[in-house]
Amino acid sequence: MPTRRAVTGRSREPRARFAEELRSLRTRRGESLRQLGERLGWDWSLFGKMENGETLGGPEVVEALDQYYGTPGLLLALWELAINDQTQFRERYRRYMALEATATSLWHFAVSVLPGLLQTPAYAREVLAAGGLKGPELEQQVQARMGRRTLLDGDDAPPFRTILSEAVLRTPLRDAAAWREQLEYLGERVERSGVILHVLPFCAGPYGLDSTDVWFLRVPGGRTVAYTENAYRGELIEEDGPVERMQRAYDAVRDLAWSPAESRKFVLRMLEEVSCDPTT
Template sequence: MGKMVDIDPEESPAARFAYELRRNRLAAGLTQGQIGRRIGFSESMIGMVETLKRDPTEGFARLCDQAFGLDGVMLGLYLEAWPPPPPVPEHFRDWAAEELRATTLRLWDPLLIPGLFQTEAYARLIFEDEPGISAEQIDQRIMGRMQRKRVLSRDDPPMIWALIDEGVLHRPIGSPKVMREQLECLVELSQRPRITIQIVPYGSRASAGLLGAFGIAEVRGTAYTVYVETQPRGRTIDDRTVIIQLLTRYDIIRGEAHSQSLSVDLIEKAVRRWI
C-alpha cells in the first residue's frame, strides 16, 4: 500500500468522492487490493482515485455502491464532481466537458456574445440561421446552451476573462428588445466577482483576433486545451504549440481592451441605444 495521503473532503466535490471511497473502504476493513478485486480494478487504480491522481468513471462509482452496500451514494458524489456535459453537437462535446473541469476560462469573440453569456432569445436567433437545421435541433441546442450556463452558478465557478469586440454591442441579432435584454444580462454578469468582461474598441490593433473566436481552458494556472471556431464546425485542440500561440494572441488582444469599468460603461450605453 502506498503512503497515506490526507484528503480534505471540503476542498472540492472530487476530493469528497476520494475521501468517501477511503472512508467506506476502511470502515469495511478492506485493503485497496481487496476492494479492487471485488469491483474489478487494480490496487493501484484504487490508490490513485483515493489520492486524486486519477478520476473514476461512472461505472467505478456504481460498483463501489454495490460493494459497500450503499444506495447510490458514491454515484451521487461522482455526478456532483463530474457532471455529464450538456446536450450539445458532437463537435462541441469535448469543449463543453472542459468548461465544467476548468478553473479558469479565457474567451475571445469578435462577432457574437460568447455562448456562456447568451440569453435564450439571442441564442435561438443564432441557431435559427444554421442551414438545414430543424425545429427539434434548435430546441435541443438551446437546452444545451442554457445548461452550459449552470457552471456560472456553481459554488465554485471558474474564473472567466472574456474579451468582446465593440462591434458585437451594436450588431443587431433580432429585435432591439432581444439586444437590450442580452446586453443587460452582460452587465449583470460583469458584477459577479469571478467574471471579468472587457470590450476591445474599434480601431484597436487587435486585428489578429479578427480571424475568429476562441477559448482557452486552464486548471490551476496551466492552460491545457483550447476551442477554436472554424467553418463549418469548431475544434477542440490540446496541441501545446497551438495553445501557446493562442495564449500569446489572447494577451495581445487583451492589451488593446478597455478596463472592466470602462467596458461596463460602454455596454450600458449600448443598452440605452437599443431602447
C-alpha cells in the same frame, strides 16, 4: 463544497459514456433508483432507462442531476454530446466539452457572437436558428446551452474572462426587446465576481485574432489548451507551442481592449441606445 471532478470511464461512445457516468455517480452514493427518484421528484423508471441507454432524458432532469451530484455542467455536457453525436459534434469538440466541464479557469475572445455562457435563451435561439437548426432540435440545443451557463454559478465556479470585439455588441437581435434583455443579462453577469469583460473597440485597428473565436481552458494540473472555432468548424489545440503563441496573441488583444470598468460603461451605453429606440 463539491469539487470539480474529471470525466472518467471507459466508453468512447457518447450515449454509453453518459449512461456509465449516471450509474457510477448513483452507485457511489449507495442509492437505489427508487431512492433517487424520490429525492429528485421524478419517476425512478426514467433514471433506470437513462442508465440503460434507452433514453437520454431532457435538459431539465440532467441539470437536476448535475446539481444533486455536485458536478456542475459535467452531465449536461455529456448529454449534449450524446444527442448531437451524429450531427455537429466531432471528436475534438467532444474532448473540448469534457475539458470545459472540469476547467479551473477560462479565457475567451469573440469576433461576432457572444459566448454561450453569457447568452439569454432568445439570443441563443436566434443564433442557432441562423445556423440552420429548427424545431425540437433547436429547442433542445437552446436548453442545453442555457444549462451550461451553470458552469459560472456557485462558489467553486471557474474564473471567466472574455474579450468581445465591438462588433459583437453592435450586432443586435431582430427583436429589440430580446436584444435589450440580452444586454441587461450581460451587464448583470459582469457585475458578479469571477466574470471579467473587456470590449475591443473598432479604433484598436488590426489585431492578431481577427478571424476566429478562441477559448483557453486551464485544466486540472495547470496545463492550458485552446479551442478555435468559426461558423464551419472547430479545432482543439493541445500542443504547448501553438497554445503559447495564441496566448501571446490573446494578451496583445487584451492590451488593446478597454478595461473592465470602461467595458461595463460601454454595455450600459448600448443598453441606453436600445431603450431610447422609438421603434421598441
